[in-house]
Amino acid sequence: MSIFKSHITRMSAYSPPLEGRDPHQHLLLDFNERTLPVSEQVKQALINYINDDRLQVYPSYGDLTGKIANYAGVNEPRVMITNGSDQGIDIIIRAACTEGDEIIIPAPTFAMYYQCANIEKLHIIEPDYTRETGFPVNAVLDAITAKTRLIVLANPNNPTGTQVQREDILTIARAAPDTALLVDECYFEYSRATVADAVITHPNILITRTFSKTWGLPSIRLGYVISHPDNIRTLLNIRGPYDVNQFAVVAVSAALDHPEYTRQYVREVMGVSKPLFEQFLERQAIPFWPSAANFIWAFPGNPEVIEQHLRRHGILVRPKPDLTGRKGLRITLGDIAQTHQLIERIQEGLAIAGAA
Template sequence: MSSIFKPHITRMSAYAPPLEGRNPQQFTLLDFNERTIPVSEPIKQALVDFIRGDRLQMYPSYGDITERLADYCGVDAGQVMITNGSDQGIDLIVRAAAAAGDHAIIPGPSFAMYTQCAAVENLRVSEPGYTRSGGFPTAAVLASITEATRLIVIANPNNPSGTLVAREDILAVAAAAPQAAVLVDECYFEYTQATVADQLAAHENLVITRTFSKTWGLPSVRFGYVLSAADNIRALLNVRGPYDVNQLAIVAAQAALDNPAYTREYVREVMEQAKPLLEQYLDTAGIDYWPSGANYLWLFPQDVTVLSERLKEAGILVRPKADADGRPGLRVTIGTLDQTRQLVEVMKSTG
């Protein structure tokens, strides 16, 4: 039987992250760049109170969440759109910006959703390469821009490498391609504090995606948002459905914004204590890794398979990630100081 769907879609492969067997009661989960501790009690209580309030039978009502996010981000409310995780934001931007046959620039290796969404729209994709020494391939990206370029993706920081992109490089790309949507993924913003949100008026082709899945610790309820010029937000709202964001996500996000200290303290522990501890060990042990601006490191131990298995036996999950040359590596999420100490001890005992 021939497919009823577009031929290029039937030829694709699904993005299928290895989610099976990830039991937080059994393992320390250092494999998906999630927060490694539970959400705060006020968030849990807000969700319980909502469920007990017998409102699940109602369509979602978003209240003032857009205004609160605008205040948090230092932008106007008209420059904010909430989404079902940042993945939906990425998908909507790609769909709205580019048509089949258009050109996209997606430096790699990077987050699989970018190329997945581009493939669904049947775009022609150029993939300039990140390097450990050179970081973001600014010159190659600029050289790849043509009149047919409708989408440029900049992950800041990049995943899996953790590479930070200089603010001036992002703005140079935006200025060089005014006809293209420049999607800047800032999903790790709370770790990096790096943003171009203050440039939305100066560069109206900037479209920023963020999420509550990483630092805020809410990936299961799927809440993200987009920042861009007001005209862009109005256009994207024509594509997003009126009820795409579920009410539990709104309740959780509101409670998180009401109680930011819990998240700020976690970020401080990860970035100022745990991450330096792991980096110091890797430097001492001579284990190669990419410089990272976020809560994860992409490292290349001598025997990836042995180390990964030893960590799993010790109750720690990490994510295998090979580089562009096929060199096997591990992307390791950085958790609390105690969790990082346990990680280092296993690595030391493995040799």
């Protein structure tokens, strides 16, 4: 007999394939990360912090929440900082749901939602995204029952890249006013789509965001929740006082002082690299899902051959099957030079697959 709850012992760990990834050896296009290092100002702020001999002191957050609120264009009481957006997701699910409740999670999507839902023993309902029609708004509306405590949607969604229309989000929020609606805006800086301005008129909306994907700081773990101040006060009852570490505070504060560094990267990825890659896929007649984020889910005829060829040349991408089991590759876009390199290697891979 286990000392733990039986459903927890039966679960498996959420363990993404991180082993062996090395930015000095690989072009990392497998985790939707920023592909270039952070600014010198962020590095210097971290070095200064270490040299200032404060590591023996517990973290203190100073004006960071206010600074993030200012960046997000909302009032400070609407923001809670978290240890990555993963923690925001976890806290929201724990705060909103109890065992046996229903949670609607349109699929396929980000694995963390399932992990948190399974820990709480929730009953998961999964309407399907499709490449042709995108977010299944009607299926989500139809799935809402008196037992639905939470609806999760990522905007844009991972791995599909699908953008969810603002009106669809607000329609769902209004259709289930006593149900929490988690809107994961992890890739907000790429898509620019947000409902942050609607959290007062729609107090069941809880938004999670992160400094992991655009700002290039997944290693220091900083995310934030935007919601009605009453919700933020409740969620703060769960978050620990030191869950966000001081490196995150220092790095993000410095990054926010120099937003142009991030904006420039976003412009290059979304304005040049992504259209370049989409045109390449179209020329090669490789199907892909329309994406509003910094990644594309593509379905070449021989995904294994392409993936292995890329890997042999130091480029890592993420194999992801769709709901029918068809294998695809989720590919992060980087800067222009990296995108040319990617295209060249895929072209070689296609030639190898064609000759086989």
